[in-house]
Amino acid sequence: MKRILTLLLAALMLCTLACQPTPEEDIVVNKGEGTLEERIFASPVPIETEIPAPTSEDGDEDAPSPTSGDNEELLPYSEGATGTLTIPEHWTDDLSNEYVKVRIDADIITSGQTTYPVYLVEEKTFSDEDYARIFQSLIPDAVKYRGMVRSYEEYELQLESAVRGAEKRNADGSISYVSWPQQQNAIESAQKYLRGATHVEELYKELPANITPKGIILRSDGTEALAIHSSDRIEINLSNNGIVQPQSWRASELWDEDVYVTYHPEITEAEAQAVAEQFLQELGIEGMSVVHYEPCRVFSPITFSVESYGYLFRFTRAFDYMGYYDSQPGLTGLFSFEDDTAYMATLQKESIEVYVTHEGVHYFMWKNPLEIVSCVNENVQLLPFEDIQSNAVKLLKAGFADTDSKSAIGVCMAEMILSVYPQRLADNQGTVMVPMWLMIFDVYLINADTMVVDFDPKLKQKNYQIFVGINAIDGSRVAFAESGTSYSG
Numbered sequence: 001m002k003r004i005l006t007l008l009l010a011a012l013m014l015c016t017l018a019c020q021p022t023p024e025e026d027i028v029v030n031k032g033e034g035t036l037e038e039r040i041f042a043s044p045v046p047i048e049t050e051i052p053a054p055t056s057e058d059g060d061e062d063a064p065s066p067t068s069g070d071n072e073e074l075l076p077y078s079e080g081a082t083g084t085l086t087i088p089e090h091w092t093d094d095l096s097n098e099y100v101k102v103r104i105d106a107d108i109i110t111s112g113q114t115t116y117p118v119y120l121v122e123e124k125t126f127s128d129e130d131y132a133r134i135f136q137s138l139i140p141d142a143v144k145y146r147g148m149v150r151s152y153e154e155y156e157l158q159l160e161s162a163v164r165g166a167e168k169r170n171a172d173g174s175i176s177y178v179s180w181p182q183q184q185n186a187i188e189s190a191q192k193y194l195r196g197a198t199h200v201e202e203l204y205k206e207l208p209a210n211i212t213p214k215g216i217i218l219r220s221d222g223t224e225a226l227a228i229h230s231s232d233r234i235e236i237n238l239s240n241n242g243i244v245q246p247q248s249w250r251a252s253e254l255w256d257e258d259v260y261v262t263y264h265p266e267i268t269e270a271e272a273q274a275v276a277e278q279f280l281q282e283l284g285i286e287g288m289s290v291v292h293y294e295p296c297r298v299f300s301p302i303t304f305s306v307e308s309y310g311y312l313f314r315f316t317r318a319f320d321y322m323g324y325y326d327s328q329p330g331l332t333g334l335f336s337f338e339d340d341t342a343y344m345a346t347l348q349k350e351s352i353e354v355y356v357t358h359e360g361v362h363y364f365m366w367k368n369p370l371e372i373v374s375c376v377n378e379n380v381q382l383l384p385f386e387d388i389q390s391n392a393v394k395l396l397k398a399g400f401a402d403t404d405s406k407s408a409i410g411v412c413m414a415e416m417i418l419s420v421y422p423q424r425l426a427d428n429q430g431t432v433m434v435p436m437w438l439m440i441f442d443v444y445l446i447n448a449d450t451m452v453v454d455f456d457p458k459l460k461q462k463n464y465q466i467f468v469g470i471n472a473i474d475g476s477r478v479a480f481a482e483s484g485t486s487y488s489g
Helices: 002-018 035-040 128-138 152-164 183-195 269-283 385-399
Strands: 090-094 101-109 118-123 142-146 166-169 175-178 215-219 224-230 233-237 243-246 288-300 305-317 351-357 360-367 370-377 409-424 431-445 460-471
Touching: 035 431, 101 431, 128 224, 128 233, 128 269, 128 360, 152 183, 166 305, 269 288, 269 305, 269 351, 269 360, 288 351, 305 360, 385 431, 385 460, 409 460
Parallel strands: 101 409
Antiparallel strands: 090 101, 118 370, 118 431, 142 215, 166 175, 215 224, 224 233, 233 360, 243 288, 288 305, 305 351, 351 360, 409 431, 431 460
């Protein structure tokens, strides 16, 4: 019930905040008039120079604060800006009005870099050699393989487990078994499929010569693994029937909340991360950085039990900038501005997930690989941070300008990260990873006792965040792809 309520509130949030008329003076994505390209392909900025403080029109060195003034135009590109950015550690502000609560209490996070490169990238297709290398690293003891069809023995085990009940870990560490609402349906389903199932020995095939098999892989110890290979995805799970479940999931009403978040990894976070990073290094995968990790388990829908505990790590390509974890891809923006979709990048976010237990790497998935073609600018000129702040304030205010009823949620910018996103260039010049200031907002529900959004920490939605991006080169709004995914760097 809690999960259903959260989703309904998230839907209400998007309707309330995003479904608004477009302001007359839209703060838009780059429309492809060539300005961005000119700056990207300009000569690199000399290193060890400073960006001067922004000045007012009359030449006064004391520039106005980001929230002062009523000018609705975006600040112009600062032609004289060169070199190292002056960036504060924190930004505090309040943009709330009588209808919408918008707070800024954000740490400003960068990788500490002093140069800002721009890379030309393109999508890469996984080769048979890529798949074979990863397969051999995780399943060197493959004996036979079969298609992704459940066997008689699996349905038999599923029926036995469904009758027994779901596993529950007690406070003292012991295991008991409990019923659940869909238990009878699970029993009847297993009985139905059992009648027409084929025994596993009849499904196995000999390993093909000179071809790395896909599907369900029989190992020398009698266990089975799952191996998947497509043009944009390689996934190997050493538990054929195991579902990798991060602690943040609330995927089923089967699990009582207190039980669900009880994990018992037999390895520390640091030890697990070292194993994951060493694994990527052995595979020759470079340029990836950890952007998120959390306790995790592998749960079997066949036996209704937990097979292992550990940590799941998510990596993205760093491109010298900060990466970020897109915890809720469906909530990538506050607004519904008119975007020039013909000019939006179409590349999917590249990511690698590695699940580590005390026995080693248990699960690996690599999706949407990118390939760096070239570095088109070793140190591109960025806007002064004060200009970015001013543009961000105008952007947020414009997004809420037409809200005329009180919202049941509030948002607070908790972090502002210098990351990157894929921007398609005009005239078929390709796609580049452009520096982006990513504003990450936490979502707070209304206090049911006072009917006021008061940013009570207890009402923060743990697994829902909103992402708003500003191009660090020209200050325009970033339009994330229609797929609903944000991009990491």
